[in-house]
Amino acid sequence: MIQYIIRRLIQAVFVVLGVITVVFFVLRLTGDPIQLLLGATSSEADIQNLRHNLKLDRPLWEQYVTFVGNAAHGDFGKSIRFRGFDAMGLVLDRYPRTIQLAVCALLLSVTLSIIFGVIAAVKRYSVFDNAVTFFALFGQSVPNFWLGIMLILIFAVRFGVLPSQGYGHSPRFFILPTITLASPGLALLTRLVRSGMLDVMDQDYVRTARAKGLRDRIVIFRHGLKNAAIPLVTVIGLNFGNLLAGAVITEQIFQWTGVGQLAVDSIGAHDYPVVQAAVFLIAVTFVLINLLVDILYTWLDPRVRLS
Amino acid sequence: MSQEGVLTGTRVVVREGPQQRSARKRALRMLRRGRLGLAGVVIFLVVVFAAIAAPLIAPADPNEQDLRARLTCPIGTSCARFGANPPQTITGSSKHLLGTDNLGRDIYSRILYGAKISLIVGVTAVALGGGIGTALGLLSGYFGGALDVVISRIADVQLAFPFLLLAILISIVSGPGLKNVIIILSIGAWVPFARVVRGSTLAAKEHEYVIAARTIGARPPAILFRHILPNVITPVIVIATFAIAGTIIAEAGLSFLGLGVGTDVPTWGNMLADGRAYVGTAWWLATFPGVAIMLTVLSINLIGDWLRDILDPRLRNTG
Numbered sequence: 237m238i239q240y241i242i243r244r245l246i247q248a249v250f251v252v253l254g255v256i257t258v259v260f261f262v263l264r265l266t267g268d269p270i271q272l273l274l275g276a277t278s279s280e281a282d283i284q285n286l287r288h289n290l291k292l293d294r295p296l297w298e299q300y301v302t303f304v305g306n307a308a309h310g311d312f313g314k315s316i317r318f319r320g321f322d323a324m325g326l327v328l329d330r331y332p333r334t335i336q337l338a339v340c341a342l343l344l345s346v347t348l349s350i351i352f353g354v355i356a357a358v359k360r361y362s363v364f365d366n367a368v369t370f371f372a373l374f375g376q377s378v379p380n381f382w383l384g385i386m387l388i389l390i391f392a393v394r395f396g397v398l399p400s401q402g403y404g405h406s407p408r409f410f411i412l413p414t415i416t417l418a419s420p421g422l423a424l425l426t427r428l429v430r431s432g433m434l435d436v437m438d439q440d441y442v443r444t445a446r447a448k449g450l451r452d453r454i455v456i457f458r459h460g461l462k463n464a465a466i467p468l469v470t471v472i473g474l475n476f477g478n479l480l481a482g483a484v485i486t487e488q489i490f491q492w493t494g495v496g497q498l499a500v501d502s503i504g505a506h507d508y509p510v511v512q513a514a515v516f517l518i519a520v521t522f523v524l525i526n527l528l529v530d531i532l533y534t535w536l537d538p539r540v541r542l543s
Numbered sequence: 544m545s546q547e548g549v550l551t552g553t554r555v556v557v558r559e560g561p562q563q564r565s566a567r568k569r570a571l572r573m574l575r576r577g578r579l580g581l582a583g584v585v586i587f588l589v590v591v592f593a594a595i596a597a598p599l600i601a602p603a604d605p606n607e608q609d610l611r612a613r614l615t616c617p618i619g620t621s622c623a624r625f626g627a628n629p630p631q632t633i634t635g636s637s638k639h640l641l642g643t644d645n646l647g648r649d650i651y652s653r654i655l656y657g658a659k660i661s662l663i664v665g666v667t668a669v670a671l672g673g674g675i676g677t678a679l680g681l682l683s684g685y686f687g688g689a690l691d692v693v694i695s696r697i698a699d700v701q702l703a704f705p706f707l708l709l710a711i712l713i714s715i716v717s718g719p720g721l722k723n724v725i726i727i728l729s730i731g732a733w734v735p736f737a738r739v740v741r742g743s744t745l746a747a748k749e750h751e752y753v754i755a756a757r758t759i760g761a762r763p764p765a766i767l768f769r770h771i772l773p774n775v776i777t778p779v780i781v782i783a784t785f786a787i788a789g790t791i792i793a794e795a796g797l798s799f800l801g802l803g804v805g806t807d808v809p810t811w812g813n814m815l816a817d818g819r820a821y822v823g824t825a826w827w828l829a830t831f832p833g834v835a836i837m838l839t840v841l842s843i844n845l846i847g848d849w850l851r852d853i854l855d856p857r858l859r860n861t862g
Contacts, residue, residue, distance in 0.1 A: 254700035258709070265716045373848075377841035379792045381799050382833030385819055389830070393823050400822075474702075481707040485796055489819065499708060500800065503715055515708060 237534075244530070248523040255519040256307060256512060260300060263508050290316070303512070312513035317502065323509035327495055327517055333403055334494035335521075337486070338479040340410055341417035346472060349422055350461070353429025357437065358456060368426060375423030380482065384416035384489040401491040417486045421475045428471055432464035439463075466537050473529030477522045580849025586842035594658040601652035602640070605809040609647035614825045617642040617650075622825070642827040644817055650827065653809040654835050660721070660810045661839060665791040668725045672732025673783050679733065680740025681767045681775075685748055691741075698734045706731045707796065714802040721804045724797060728790050735782050743775035750774075777854045784847035788840045795836050811836050 270287050287293045291302070306313065312323040356368040391412060392400035399409055436442060437460055445459045484496035491497070495514050502510040593600070616622035616635040620642075624631040635642060641650040683694040701709075710727050717723040747753060748771065756770050797803045798812025799819075806813055811832040818829025 251700055262712045262716060373844060374841065377844050378837050379795055381796060382815060382836065385815065385822055385829045388822055389826050484707055488800065500711060503711060
């Protein structure tokens with residue numbers, strides 16, 4: 237087990253390295269930050285000076301090697317836009333907000349999908365089942381940025397009961413962004429829970445459990461759901477990556493000051509260090525969550541041997 | 544489905560045999576899916592018709608501005624006249640069925656023209672990405688070795704990276720434009736194709752027909768494309784359908800962030816971005832393009848579900 241985790245962690249390092257390498261080179265193609273920083277009227281000497289200070293006058297490969305070396309220490313340099321501020325520090329400041337939003341959305345989508353999916357599967361072909369299937373299909377087809385705008389339209393503009401944008405500690409600020417971010421995952425997970433439960437409830441061990449006279453609740457949750465949850469866990473892990481990515485647009489709609497919004501703004505301002513730090517943190521989070529998911533697997537299904 | 548009886552206080556469930564039940568279940572599903580699939584085809588054909596016939600059926604030029612008719616509400620509703628002092632209430636007219644936007648452009652016409660962009664981007668990007676992914680999957684599965692490792696690791700790295708961020712990065716490098724958006728979204732589309740085709744190819748290359756082809760001296764390209772490809776293509780068609788739906792949403796997302804085919808082109812995503820800015824004053828700006836995206840994507844998803852049921856029995860219980 238320990239060996240497996242160590243090997244996976246080494247693999248994860250390479251995946252993260254691949255991601256930041258791509259970002260490093262793609263960003264270098266986006267244009268010259270010096271021009272943007274100093275404007276068109278600056279003198280050649282100023283330009284050279286700043287370029288030298290930011291070490292942008294070195295050969296590309298040297299910049300890359302330095303960058304990877306520093307990144308290994310968590311040092312992504314100083315922000316170009318907010319001069320003097322540590323890039324990783326800026327990103328870490330915003331990180332909890334994005335994670336709060338993503339975790340809320342994850343909890344909402346997982347809880348509701350289990351409730352809806354299990355009831356739909358147990359009451360197969362009932363009105364509830366048909367309604368769930370219909371809404372799940374619908375939910376997968378609704379772009380969530382549109383859903384977000386519609387929620388603002390209804391709850392903020394029309395009824396004025398919830399704030400239309402901004403980050404705050406009050407739960408009121410969380411409601412609309414959480415629903416917006418959770419909706420695509422909710423639709424997908426509900427369909428998976430339903431079909432997983434339908435498969436499992438047909439199995440012999442479920443029939444045996446029923447034959448023993450166990451209560452429905454125990455059969456459904458202990459014998460049914462626990463087994464149906466196995467493929468679900470993988471999808472939830474992958475879905476968390478989508479939540480982090482989806483947060484970019486959701487944060488934009490709701491002016492939620494998280495990592496996604498910072499990353500998009502920083503790309504526009506050619507603030508390389510901040511973008512690199514943001515992408516690094518998102519990739520690390522994603523890779524670690526997937527590792528966690530694989531470990532969770534062994535608990536759910538002892539037949540799976542990690543190798 | 545099941546009969547319930549009471550026997551000494553214990554609930555006994557008498558069930559049909561699993562085979563009878565699954566046959567009946569499948570028949571019911573096929574019927575329901577068939578009907579929904581048909582509905583999907585009909586909606587999709589309407590969208591295709593709108594995309595092709597937009598210049599003929601649109602009541603106005605999608606970019607024609609009528610600044611006196613800014614933010615006119617849709618037919619059957621009423622709203623305040625934009626900029627009128629003292630305030631004045633106007634009602635929507637048949638001249639602008641779905642109202643006008645902040646520059647007085649006709650929303651109905653823009654939605655019709657927007658269909659073309661969405662479909663072109665969705666279909667072309669998936670054709671490109673799906674083609675590349677399928678080819679890489681074939682090569683990776685058939686030859687294995689270092690090639691397989693490289694392709695699989697690239698796929699891993701891409702999956703470890705929220706694609707939207709990458710798309711945003713590349714679109715800033717490449718600038719706006721139809722061609723660039725298609726290329727970006729095709730980069731996002733290849734991975735599932737490569738993975739599924741690689742898996743199927745691994746299995747297929749051990750089959751007798753492939754061994755036979757190799758024995759009579761067929762070269763790898765012939766084996767791959769003439770013998771293996773037709774046998775692994777079915778899931779590709781299903782994945783492609785869902786990928787088109789996903790790509791249409793992704794294109795709208797990029798446009799929404801101002802990184803799509805260009806802010807002056809009538810696309811559904813651009814219209815949504817305009818609508819976000821006027822969400823407090825003019826609800827119709829954001830509402831109708833979203834409905835258009837939703838119906839289009841829904842129709843394609845319905846077709847995808849249906850195709851999966853017909854073409855790929857192994858995937859039958861996945862949705």
